[in-house]
Amino acid sequence: MAEAESKPLDYISEIVLKKRKNNEDWAIRRKEQLEQRVKRSKSDHFVIKKPEQFIREYRDRESDLIKMKHRAKLPIKTSNLSQSKLLFIMRIQGKSDMHPQTRKLLYALRLRRMFTGVFVKANDRILDILQKVEPYVTYGYPNLKSVNELIYKKGLAKINKQIYPLTDNNIIEQALGEHKIICVEDIVNEIANVGPHFREVSNVLCPFTLNKPEKALQGKKKPFRDGGDSGNREDQINELISKMN
Secondary structure (H helix, E strand, O other): OOOOOOOOOOOOOHHHHHHHHHHHHHHHHHHHHHHHHHHHHOOOOOOOOOHHHHHHHHHHHHHHHHHHHHHHHOOOOOOOOOOOOEEEEEEOOOOOOOOHHHHHHHHHOOOOOOOEEEEEEOOHHHHHHHHHOHHHEEEEOOOHHHHHHHHHHHOEEEEOOEEEEOOOHHHHHHHHHHHOOOOHHHHHHHHHOOOOOHHHHHHHEOOEEOOOOOOOOOOOOOEHHHOOOEEEEEOOHHHHHHHHO
16 A cells, blocks of 8 residues: 655744744733732732721711811910920821821821821921821921931932932932032931921922831820820930831
């Protein structure tokens, strides 16, 4: 019997082969993306809220508003203003239990996230805001060492919508040179002494992002003077800054 003639192989163009390979690679990448999305959706951050939780959060927010209005009626304590013109305010609380008006006041202080802090000049307006948002912040009088360490270790500058670390004096001179502030040391002096260009310097500085404290905070909204975390710590704010910097 004669051997069957071998049939020639079908010709597949190189373009078709490349397209097939690209489609296979795309399918693999797409599958990996979907798997990652499923993993994220099943992570601890993905929580389906129950109706009871929505009701509880609504009541917490309304309770927060009532308490804030009550604190606003209390007399503002200005006796400590003469002690220091400089305050360091740090946000330590506030998530779903916070009323939008409270959040708006925190945003006015540029405290959009927990464990962020800002330097402010102490005045009646600031003390009024602090009294309203007291359960969510702690503050006090930073010394020169705390100011120096915060700016050198955590300092960031926002210039023309771009964020830069305070490592290049040329950037500082570009942003603040018209006020004769040309280096990091000038920034430290202006903040620590609440100089004439304090506002311009503090506006250039981004809020300081501090480390999450270990056992430094108890998670209590009670005033610091009553054994809690919030409110005025006076000079003891320096100890907290040291632990979180």
